[in-house]
Amino acid sequence: MGQPLKIGIIGVGAISGQYLSAFERLDAVRLTAVADLDAERAQAVAAAQGVRALTVDELLSDVDVDAVLNLTIPAAHADIALKAIANGKDVYGEKPLAATTAEAASILEAARAAGVRVGCAPDTVLGTGIQTARKAIDDGLIGTPVAATATMMTPGHERWHPNPDFYYQPGGGPLLDMGPYYVSALVTLLGPVASVIGAASRTRDTRVIGSGPRAGETVPVAIDTHVTGVLQHESGALSTMVMSFDSVATRAANIEIHGHTGSLVVPDPNHFDGDVLLHPLDGGWQTLPVSAGYRDAARGYGLADMAATPAGRAFRASGELAYHVLETMTALLDSAAQGTAIPVAGSCPRPEPVPLQDAPQIGTPS
Template identity: 75%
Template sequence: MGQPLRVGIVGLGAISGQYLSTFRRLDAVRLAAVADLDETRAASVAAEQGVRALTVDELTTDPEVDLVLNLTTPAAHAEIALQAISAGKAVYGEKPLAATLEEAQAVIKAGRAAGVRVGCAPDTVLGTGVQTARKAVDDGAIGEPVAATATMMTPGHELWHPNPGFYYQPGGGPLLDMGPYYVTTLVTLLGPVASVVGAASHTRATRVIGSGPRAGEAVPVDVDTHVTGVLRHESGALSTLVMSFDAVATRASSIEIHGRTGSLVVPDPNGFDGDVRWHELGGAWRTLPPGAGYRDAARGYGIADLAATPPGVPARANGDIAYHVLDIMTALLEAADTGTTVIVESTCVRPAPVPLSDAPTGSHPR
């Protein structure tokens, strides 16, 4: 008989609370253990959840763990993933897949060699917001897709995050931190990307923490904090991307998709739901009812989807898509640095659409 997928979490920072909350209502997964470099934090979370607190080494090799959920900072993503894979565990990580393309490639290769699944956030694209927009595109509501825009303009995470330093180190920045939500959505809606051009700027050497016990402390900035570019999809559609930690606010839509006979406004890809607005040629704006996607989805649905996906069938939030998205983003940074068009070497298969449904159900054979 199949059983729920037993998940062990490594890294119990701010994002872990969202996963823990979601797991309580998912039949396809079960929390088995937690680990964190801060042993006190791990013990506290373990007591709250009624599971074991382990060291990282213990968790990644524990026979009661089927999948390691890697919620560490980007610099540690590859190290933890490779450690888990070497122990025969499936892995699912927060975005990006790794801090560098070379590290991400090592994770993908190791997973294939070991015959274990590699998954990666964001799974926001599995909710009713993006999936309803995808259904509209697939159903021909806008005709042949021609172009898209994706915009994220904020003043920076140091205003609200008590430990924001990693956002301004390699593996962070607005593109690698927030870009995965937007680029994964663009790939979901319009397919893989063939080439990019871009420009970027680095406006400040330090950022000042605005909240928490370190408020007032300056952290160094070692990444570009405003990145813009154009992605040429394999289909020929062009997506314009703007990711910034240097702005105050914007009234631009998070994502718009434009075709020959219509346009769509897609909700914030950092969320799972939201209204999809459609304007057909000669018509007027109207809101589409949810027509696809997991209802009431939240962080962790990508893991449940993986658990419910039959062996040999790619899960929707899979490592190949995450690798392609990272390849797109690193190519964009290279294009910005060199002032040239950069070919995106990888590709991916557009993930299967999600029919309008409740939480993924299924079991994990073991």
Template identity: 70%
Template sequence: MGQPLRIGVVGCGTISGVYLDTLHRLEPVEVTAVADLDAARAEAVAAQRGLRALPVAELLTDDQVDLVLNLTIPAAHAEVALAALAAGKEVYGEKPLAATTAEAREVLAAAGRAGLRVGCAPDTVLGTGIQTARRAVDDGLVGAPVAATATMVTPGHERWHPDPDFYYQPGGGPLLDMGPYYVTALVTLLGPVASVLGASSRPRATRTIGSGPRQGQSVPVAVDTHVTGVLVHESGALSTLVMSFDGTGTTAAPIELHGEQGTLLVPDPNRFDGDVLLQTPEDRTVWQTLPVSAGYRDAARGYGVADLATTPAGTLPRASGELALHVLEVMEGVLQAAELGRSVEITGTAARTPAVPLGDLTA
């Protein structure tokens, strides 16, 4: 009791640096080892951070590791998670929980049999931005929620990414790439989703790389790059989702939430902070900036791991594997609905965990 949760990191790519910076300053956790299929990369990170570098198989069974932080590529998420659970380790993974809903269900089933917890990004919803918006909803500032819109429009990652191929292959596209942030926020604000509708398009067959050593090369497009969905929440609220790699930009708020007594403008769910604005029918010319009232201050990627570490036994962590599975099923459902031209039922659900009180987790 009172000891930090010991973390072993599998996957030492770029995102690992962000996590390690955050975890180093959080009291409930301690990173004890790192691993990567590229041993030299793991050794470089270990030397820089004062950690041990281990082969992946050894890290999964190391007696100084309580939880495996899975920062591998999405295609390997389920494989690494299942191996960690089989070794008796808890797991926290980068989004998505697995490449498919079927694989994600296998991970949670294995965790259930072993009595181990699973957490998953995005944990941006634990910051002051989304949590202040949730507090406003829970406190009835907008009345009964009716609907929400979530909008992400960019011209495509090939303009800046030197190797953007993945974004245009199965498993990529704007919904599966950026949708986890928006759908997780919508579920956090409005509760789980019961069914979805969808439509999508693919205006271009190829994309041209705009930077790096492959600048000017063409990338084939094998997925739809503009996706629109309607999420029917169990509460009856409707969310409209627009995720696109086919526009220049948008003036729409990342998320707008409409209730019977007001509207909230919710900040970018890919960030942890940001202003929450409220407009009421009494004065439709004014947007009031709400005071920060909930969430972890100064949060960054990795707070979901520390939140799991502080969650009592037998209680779901806020950035839970169950939530990540539900979000993945919702996104797959939107794509399936677009293909079939009809509504798709979401068979799973996700409990709405307690809001985050305003505070911090730093030492």
């Protein structure tokens, strides 16, 4: 405690820029090195940040790296995480925690044995949007939560993404791509999930790339592109999810939470902020003032929250939460394939709320 966590980034593609921008205002973390399979890209980022460019193996064993920020592709998440853990380093990764629940479980088991910490995105749930909604629920503004809806409807990523192939192969699809934001938010708001029941479909077996140098090229679709289902939370609340690459548009709120004395409209869980709307039983819609969460948060606040949390205490964007989210989504897809309800075998604690503040601060954990 009292010193920033020294961070080494593996994978400095496009998403790394958002983390690097946030690091500039986060005292709880300090970048010391970067690595990438593209050595020139790593050197360019290192020069811009005033840090060292290393090979992946060099960074994993470097004594000036306390924690590895794993921004590799999902298929490499488990390999990099396990190697970092074997070198005694904390790990924080982009979602998902791993490509499969088996790989994710192996990461958590290795971390427990080594006595290191594992964190994982999304950390959007730590911003003022989701946290203000959570405080409204915890303060009893909607009474007992009964139900929620979570809706993500798009015509498909091939319309804008120049290389959308992954989204239409196993491991992709609307649920595994965007579901981590929605399920993480639902668990933060309503607690862990006990069981699921789902259904899924697809409209066509090919997609046409709409932009970039491959525009007009056809890509195969090997997965269902419309997934819907119900999550039964341990609390008894029921969340209905619709995640689709087969729609055109929707006017539905990203997330709504309904209780016996009120309803909430929750902002987009892919963002850190946004208005929270409350409709009490006897009244009309009103915008709630911001009352909880990290102000002006961005990618990397979950890592800083981990860094600022004393050893032995639970931090919020944890590997346990990420594993529960992955297990919930996998169970939902299995339920859709099997046509039956499926229990979610594991659980996780509901993350601690975030009091309204600017950023995680070393020595003053919230």
